[in-house]
Amino acid sequence: MVSPTISRISSTATVKLEIVGGGPKITTIDLKTDAEVPGIDKAKFQEIAEQTKKTCPVSTALAGTQINLNATLR
Numbered sequence: 001m002v003s004p005t006i007s008r009i010s011s012t013a014t015v016k017l018e019i020v021g022g023g024p025k026i027t028t029i030d031l032k033t034d035a036e037v038p039g040i041d042k043a044k045f046q047e048i049a050e051q052t053k054k055t056c057p058v059s060t061a062l063a064g065t066q067i068n069l070n071a072t073l074r
Helices: 040-055 057-061
Strands: 008-020 023-036 066-073
Touching: 023 040, 040 057, 040 066
Parallel strands: 023 066
Antiparallel strands: 008 023
16 A cells, blocks of 8 residues: 655654552543545545554553543545
8 A cells, every 4th residue: 555645743742640540640531633635535544543542552552541532624
């Protein structure tokens, strides 16, 4: 598969830190990605974004934490 050319991509993460069992724990991570990728449709973009989230080294390390993804293609 040929990778699409990305014009612009921006990602932010909002982390929720709570006291669980007497100590701090990351309970939720909300990822927000906004991108411009010419020649790709929203369905394909969502597929790529979800696959990237699943294979991300940070996501893998935090497998016990709920990670939400909001990916927008412009």
